[in-house]
Amino acid sequence: MFAEISENQEDYKKFYEQFSKNMKLGIHEDTTNRKKLADLLRFYTSKSGEDLISLKDYIQRMKEGQKDIFYITGESRASVSASPFVETLKKKGYEVLYLVDPIDEYMVQQMKDYDDKKLKSVTKEGLEMDETDDEKKTREEEKAKFEPLCKLMKDVLGDKVEKVVLGTRIDESPCVLVTSEYGWSANMERIMKA
Numbered sequence: 001m002f003a004e005i006s007e008n009q010e011d012y013k014k015f016y017e018q019f020s021k022n023m024k025l026g027i028h029e030d031t032t033n034r035k036k037l038a039d040l041l042r043f044y045t046s047k048s049g050e051d052l053i054s055l056k057d058y059i060q061r062m063k064e065g066q067k068d069i070f071y072i073t074g075e076s077r078a079s080v081s082a083s084p085f086v087e088t089l090k091k092k093g094y095e096v097l098y099l100v101d102p103i104d105e106y107m108v109q110q111m112k113d114y115d116d117k118k119l120k121s122v123t124k125e126g127l128e129m130d131e132t133d134d135e136k137k138t139r140e141e142e143k144a145k146f147e148p149l150c151k152l153m154k155d156v157l158g159d160k161v162e163k164v165v166l167g168t169r170i171d172e173s174p175c176v177l178v179t180s181e182y183g184w185s186a187n188m189e190r191i192m193k194a
Contacts, residue, residue: 016052025106027110038055071113
């Protein structure tokens with residue numbers, strides 16, 4: 001019945017507004033039907049404007065050579081779309097899912113992939129984008145050039161940070177705080193404090 005409703009965009013939008021939280025809770029709790037439920041999910045993205053898209057749509061629109069599904073969690077569409085974490089991804093033409101429902105944080109902990117594509121948080125370490133040989137070479141040169149600065153910043157910040165490294169995900173912002181790949185995101189910490 002859900003699949004039938006999803007064939008009509010207007011009807012499904014109304015249905016989804018009412019029951020999206022329940023479906024996401026199902027992703028978290030119902031391992032047997034996780035794949036079926038994942039097909040029914042819809043998200044705003046960096047390219048979707050006012051439309052919600054499915055994960056299937058996202059995969060069809062993926063850039064050539066893109067291996068992962070990129071997402072960012074946060075309080076609102078406005079805050080995540082302006083986040084420094086998505087600067088380079090947007091500039092390079094990648095699409096990023098905007099997960100702005102508090103339950104999304106719990107959902108992505110259980111749903112690690114979709115259709116053999118890993119779901120990757122753009123705010124955690126381990127984010128990899130396709131690079132040309134020239135870009136790799138430039139990055140290695142910059143890494144060596146800024147190593148003394150990174151070391152100095154780590155010395156100054158001490159135990160407040162785990163490490164200081166040169167990143168690839170920001171374009172105009174000077175720096176970002178990245179969480180470890182398997183740790184809580186900053187958004188999850190905010191939810192837990194609330």
